[in-house]
Amino acid sequence: MAKKSFILASVFSLFSLPSLSAQELRLPAEPASVEVPAVAAASADAASLKAQYEEIYSALKVYSNVAYVAPQGSPEYLEAAASGQYLRAKLEELSRGIHGLTGAVYTGAAPARQRGQVSFGVLSELNDVFGFYSSMSKSAAEAGAVSRGVPIRQGYCQINYVKNNVPFLVQFDGFLKKGEIILTFDDGPGPLTEEVSAAMKAGNAPSVFFVLGRSIAGEDGKARIKAEAADGHAVAVHGYNHAAAGDKPFTAMSTAEALRQIGGVKETIKGTTGAAPKFFRPPYGIITVEQLKAVDSELGLVPVGWTIDTLDWSTKDPEELFEKTVAMIQQRGRGIVLMHDIHAQSRTAAKRLVKWLAENGYKVVSPERMTKAYRGE
């Protein structure tokens, strides 16, 4: 396997949050951040560093391959992307250590075809660092490694502590049958919202629109969410701001402050559309366990993540976006699809997508399915 398979930075978009400082995201109550541990090159001999190199290289090959094929936003993808980046940084450390001891550049000894194993040691380390316990880490979990994933609802969602101990909402979609899709649109409303809303209605695709409080403060925004509700969609809470460009993420707020913001947006939606919202999705999925639980117990909102991240903001080409989204849906077979109704490419791709779904045996199901799965009804 060539080194190009290690280029994970580009697929690591969920954690590249340039406008958020690591300091703000990090939970103060958490232990020290999970920086890549330094390799003790001074006390280690070259042979043991080379052995570690082979072990890491082998695991990295596995995670790199998974990151390429797993649906983006899926637990497998998150695990593979985070693990791959972590292992790659570690491999670079080992290279420096070996170079320091031998004066030679080491690129590995094992032939590529012999690589592709994740050792128990690597699994345990990743489990300790990230708290993953999805299918890939099962052997480590079964062997007694302590997981730092916190279940919120078994089989529905959990919080994982990801890079730098950021608490991240991980959604599961096992409650959907094969072919069932839930469509969600974030970060609106905006000038394109009513067009998207009408198109989803025409396509018989009841969707969830996770809206920002700041975008429904004025009359334009209010008219747009009224249209969403009139079209039969669920208007839901994203946040007041978007935890970007100087706004604080929920993790930088007290639970009381987060509840005030989320509750305020909930009341605006209720006052405008006449119906209380039922769902909540934190921007970037970033929220503490305590906050997420309080959003349910205090405000009655069902948390929603995603399992198919279209990364629709990353391209301007609706054709490319449509093709990529279809490929992800075909690969996973079901899922909660994340798009944004504020981008022209998303508007155009969503219109094509809803037709394609209907023509290819998929069914856009009611968001109420998430309530049932979460509440166990």
Ligand SMILES: [Zn+2]
């Ligand atoms: Zn968002």
